[in-house]
Amino acid sequence: MDNWVGCRCIRPSPEELESFGTPDFTIYNAGQFPCNRYTHYMTSSTSIDLNLARREMVILGTQYAGEMKKGLFSVMHYLMPKRQILSLHSGCNMGKSGDVALFFGLSGTGKTTLSTDHNRYLIGDDEHCWSDTGVSNIEGGCYAKCIDLSREKEPDIWNAIKFGTVVENVVFDEHTREVDYTDKSVTENTRAAYPIEYIPNAKIPCVGPHPKNVILLACDAFGVLPPVSKLNLAQTMYHFISGYTALVAGTEEGVKEPQATFSACFGAAFIMMHPTKYAAMLAEKMQKHGATGWLVNTGWSGGRYGSGKRIKLPYTRKIIDAIHSGSLLNANYKKTKVFGLEIPTEVEGVPSEILDPVNTWADKKAYDETLLKLGGLFKKNFETFTTYKIGKDNNLTEEILAAGPNF
Numbered sequence: 001m002d003n004w005v006g007c008r009c010i011r012p013s014p015e016e017l018e019s020f021g022t023p024d025f026t027i028y029n030a031g032q033f034p035c036n037r038y039t040h041y042m043t044s045s046t047s048i049d050l051n052l053a054r055r056e057m058v059i060l061g062t063q064y065a066g067e068m069k070k071g072l073f074s075v076m077h078y079l080m081p082k083r084q085i086l087s088l089h090s091g092c093n094m095g096k097s098g099d100v101a102l103f104f105g106l107s108g109t110g111k112t113t114l115s116t117d118h119n120r121y122l123i124g125d126d127e128h129c130w131s132d133t134g135v136s137n138i139e140g141g142c143y144a145k146c147i148d149l150s151r152e153k154e155p156d157i158w159n160a161i162k163f164g165t166v167v168e169n170v171v172f173d174e175h176t177r178e179v180d181y182t183d184k185s186v187t188e189n190t191r192a193a194y195p196i197e198y199i200p201n202a203k204i205p206c207v208g209p210h211p212k213n214v215i216l217l218a219c220d221a222f223g224v225l226p227p228v229s230k231l232n233l234a235q236t237m238y239h240f241i242s243g244y245t246a247l248v249a250g251t252e253e254g255v256k257e258p259q260a261t262f263s264a265c266f267g268a269a270f271i272m273m274h275p276t277k278y279a280a281m282l283a284e285k286m287q288k289h290g291a292t293g294w295l296v297n298t299g300w301s302g303g304r305y306g307s308g309k310r311i312k313l314p315y316t317r318k319i320i321d322a323i324h325s326g327s328l329l330n331a332n333y334k335k336t337k338v339f340g341l342e343i344p345t346e347v348e349g350v351p352s353e354i355l356d357p358v359n360t361w362a363d364k365k366a367y368d369e370t371l372l373k374l375g376g377l378f379k380k381n382f383e384t385f386t387t388y389k390i391g392k393d394n395n396l397t398e399e400i401l402a403a404g405p406n407f
């Protein structure tokens with residue numbers, strides 16, 4: 001546990017430790033000890049309890065190390081907006097010319113994978129802040145999924161797994177100590193926690209200028225969202241507030257089949273205020289600094305889960321490259337039905353026919369039905385936000401609502 005925290009947190013220098021003083025926050029991790037689920041409001045034997053006044057967190061009934069960093073992430077979602085700083089559940093990297101990209105997304109959608117890019121500087125894979133001066137990482141390490149990890153597809157993550165990295169839930173040969181990354185017998189959610197400097201092109205300290213691109217990642221198991229769409233500001237807010245993905249078996253216990261899930265601001269579990277507060281801050285910052293929003297589907301193509309296949313990682317990487325380089329901004333676009341998304345007709349290195357999902361489905365009727373089904377789920381999910389007024393009048397709320405599916 002101690003080593004895990006050492007891998008993940010920003011490590012103070014020996015000089016800083018000399019005058020460290022009193023910690024700002026204390027975590028009591030008693031993960032082996034279950035909480036009493038007969039306590040009022042307790043629905044399971046696991047609890048993460050926060051006391052903001054005492055600056056304490058107590059973890060009971062779970063030995064998943066990620067709870068420590070995600071618990072403090074909730075604290076940041078309370079403290080930062082009070083200082084006009086936006087906390088982000090996103091990965092972040094920077095190109096050689098200083099262009100910063102944010103990668104929002106729920107667990108398993110590709111934040112770690114796509115922010116770890118050999119041609120760019122890694123600022124962080126999961127938790128950031130966006131202030132008046134730019135972006136900064138909250139953490140000092142990464143937490144990569146290592147199920148089916150391969151040296152060829154993800155060389156930087158592969159090479160980061162060395163002495164000092166904590167691998168969790170993996171199965172390895174006791175004699176050779178070689179890990180079998182294909183083994184799911186403990187869980188699919190196998191992990192490697194390593195200090196960020198284990199990635200060769202990490203940007204230390206992990207800070208950067210204002211983002212140029214804001215990429216919203218969704219792993220769509222329905223297979224109807226396009227691999228990439230350019231979003232206007234209202235659409236960015238709509239999809240940010242919706243926080244859609246399809247949970248793939250992995251991080252969350254008991255999830256064996258993918259299912260649609262909506263998590264406001266791509267982090268409902270962490271936000272402490274109304275989602276529109278974070279969305280309005282994001283929109284304001286994007287507008288002020290001229291950032292473009294994108295929706296990238298890292299999920300299924302050619303059919304829904306079961307009949308189609310997950311979009312190939314090299315194609316997603318090509319799409320992301322075209323966003324970073326700016327070439328996608330100048331592509332030709334067409335509008336999709338139902339979601340009204342602007343999709344490019346060509347992306348270098350990606351077969352053009354996959355850019356519009358309808359082309360990849362053999363059964364067009366099934367495609368239309370699935371598209372409407374997902375559109376309906378988005379609409380239903382958004383009902384809870386329609387009554388909330390942002391600003392003095394209702395204009396912004398209406399504009400965001402109009403940016404959702406229309407049928």
Ligand SMILES: Nc1ncnc2c1ncn2[C@@H]1O[C@H](COP(=O)(O)OP(=O)(O)O)[C@@H](O)[C@H]1O
Nearest residue numbers: 107108109110111112113145298311312313316
């Ligand atoms: N097209 C794709 N884009 C991104 N990730 C993909 C793709 N296809 C498969 N994957 C896999 O999905 C997982 C994404 O997980 P990860 O990057 O850790 O997500 P997050 O950091 O958002 O939790 C990785 O195991 C990655 O190899």
Ligand SMILES: C=C(OP(=O)(O)O)C(=O)O
Nearest residue numbers: 066070106107108143251
């Ligand atoms: C650490 C986590 O984040 P992610 O799965 O996005 O890496 C987590 O969800 O526990």
